[in-house]
Amino acid sequence: MDATHISGTRVVIALQALGSRETRVRRLLEAIPDPELPMLDLGDLGLVRDVHVEDGAVEVSITPTFLGCPALDSMRRSIREALVGDGFDQVEVRTVYSPAWSVEWISPAGRAKLRSAGIAPPGSARVCPHCSAEAIRVVSEFGPTPCQALSACRACGEPFTSIRDL
Amino acid sequence: MNPAAAPAEVLTAPLHSLALRHGDDNLVLAQRLSMWVSRAPDLEEDLALGNIALDHLGLARALLTYAGEVEGAGRTEDQLAMGRTERQFTNLLLVEQPNGDFAMTMGRQLLFDAYQLELWDSMAGCSDEALAGLAMRASNEARYHFLHSSTWVERLGDGTEESHQRMQAALDWLWQFTDEPFEGDAVTAWAAAELGVAPLGEHRDRWEFRVDKVLSKARLDKPSSGNRRSGGRSGRHSEHLGHLLAEMQWMQRTYPGLEW
Numbered sequence: 001m002d003a004t005h006i007s008g009t010r011v012v013i014a015l016q017a018l019g020s021r022e023t024r025v026r027r028l029l030e031a032i033p034d035p036e037l038p039m040l041d042l043g044d045l046g047l048v049r050d051v052h053v054e055d056g057a058v059e060v061s062i063t064p065t066f067l068g069c070p071a072l073d074s075m076r077r078s079i080r081e082a083l084v085g086d087g088f089d090q091v092e093v094r095t096v097y098s099p100a101w102s103v104e105w106i107s108p109a110g111r112a113k114l115r116s117a118g119i120a121p122p123g124s125a126r127v128c129p130h131c132s133a134e135a136i137r138v139v140s141e142f143g144p145t146p147c148q149a150l151s152a153c154r155a156c157g158e159p160f161t162s163i164r165d166l
Numbered sequence: 167m168n169p170a171a172a173p174a175e176v177l178t179a180p181l182h183s184l185a186l187r188h189g190d191d192n193l194v195l196a197q198r199l200s201m202w203v204s205r206a207p208d209l210e211e212d213l214a215l216g217n218i219a220l221d222h223l224g225l226a227r228a229l230l231t232y233a234g235e236v237e238g239a240g241r242t243e244d245q246l247a248m249g250r251t252e253r254q255f256t257n258l259l260l261v262e263q264p265n266g267d268f269a270m271t272m273g274r275q276l277l278f279d280a281y282q283l284e285l286w287d288s289m290a291g292c293s294d295e296a297l298a299g300l301a302m303r304a305s306n307e308a309r310y311h312f313l314h315s316s317t318w319v320e321r322l323g324d325g326t327e328e329s330h331q332r333m334q335a336a337l338d339w340l341w342q343f344t345d346e347p348f349e350g351d352a353v354t355a356w357a358a359a360e361l362g363v364a365p366l367g368e369h370r371d372r373w374e375f376r377v378d379k380v381l382s383k384a385r386l387d388k389p390s391s392g393n394r395r396s397g398g399r400s401g402r403h404s405e406h407l408g409h410l411l412a413e414m415q416w417m418q419r420t421y422p423g424l425e426w
Binding site for chain 2: 064066067068069070072094096097098100101102114139140141142143144146149164166
């Protein structure tokens with residue numbers, strides 16, 4: 001009885017140690033800035049799907065935002081560099097497409113950061129990031145990056161970009 | 167279906183062929199669309215066409231990478247894109263057609279976008295997890311592309327006499343390529359049996375309904391069915407693909423494996 005209890009405790013401790021290592025890697029990755037929207041980090045975007053650590057090897061799964069996002073290669077490179085810098089010998093960055101990324105995954109903190117950078121975050125309750133009026137006009141569905149549209153405020157007249165709802 | 171009934175060369179790697187053909191559609195169209203960059207009628211449209219080209223390229227990269235993985239012969243997306251000849255490309259004839267005037271480009275985009283909506287909807291629930299995930303994302307992006315092309319077709323069709331006449335002429339020409347996307351072959355039969363992808367022939371009516379709605383809003387006549395062309399899926403292309411590939415591949419052909 002006692003022996004079972006002790007070995008059970010050991011397993012729990014071992015799992016906690018393993019978990020904490022993976023949590024640490026996850027935090028490290030989530031702090032990496034997005035190359036095109038550097039006010040956001042990978043954590044704000046919800047890109048890190050899975051982290052698996054085994055000895056000196058780490059396998060990371062990420063879900064790309066827009067399929068043609070040119071920042072994806074750069075993100076992969078940053079992830080690799082961060083993990084090699086953290087002492088891992090073997091780093092594998094895998095791309096998973098299912099479930100598909102959506103703007104819903106952008107965290108509340110990420111939305112606040114976008115707004116203060118003058119970019120309207122996604123969602124139905126869209127307001128002008130300059131004057132907070134709820135009168136937004138989309139000028140073009142396609143903007144400076146695949147994830148942004150060109151918009152303007154009907155109230156203050158200022159142009160700005162907004163994150164596309166998709 | 168009975169696999170013995172299908173040509174052996176296609177069914178040696180049906181999942182590879184499936185990913186490859188849809189990757190080829192998107193790659194060739196991305197190349198065509200990127201030719202508009204710096205030549206579009208206005209700045210917003212330039213950004214739009216460049217962005218749409220990028221969406222198609224991103225989808226092509228994911229599909230070709232996957233096609234290479236499931237083939238298991240070590241071919242990368244680059245090798246598949248740059249190392250195959252015209253007869254080895256399996257894209258639709260529609261996407262390789264030249265840009266022509268702006269009406270021709272928008273007509274081609276409308277017909278293709280409406281097809282992509284049906285295609286990715288049919289794949290979103292399939293049993294191949296990688297394709298299903300890509301399909302969900304691709305379907306979202308296709309909705310935006312369709313919104314863009316249908317807006318333009320309506321504007322041009324219901325515009326001036328000149329724009330109306332050009333838009334009609336473009337559709338009349340492009341209509342001959344609209345049967346091909348919905349034709350079945352050994353690969354689609356395999357996908358239906360093994361992955362649960364509904365044969366696209368069943369989606370033809372929905373595609374037509376979608377396109378008809380745009381045409382009537384645009385005051386355009388639906389072209390009458392005349393000669394229909396196909397052959398792209400088995401590598402028999404129009405004369406335009408070879409020229410497109412020559413331009414796209416010349417660097418890798420001249421300096422194989424070049425990187426920078």
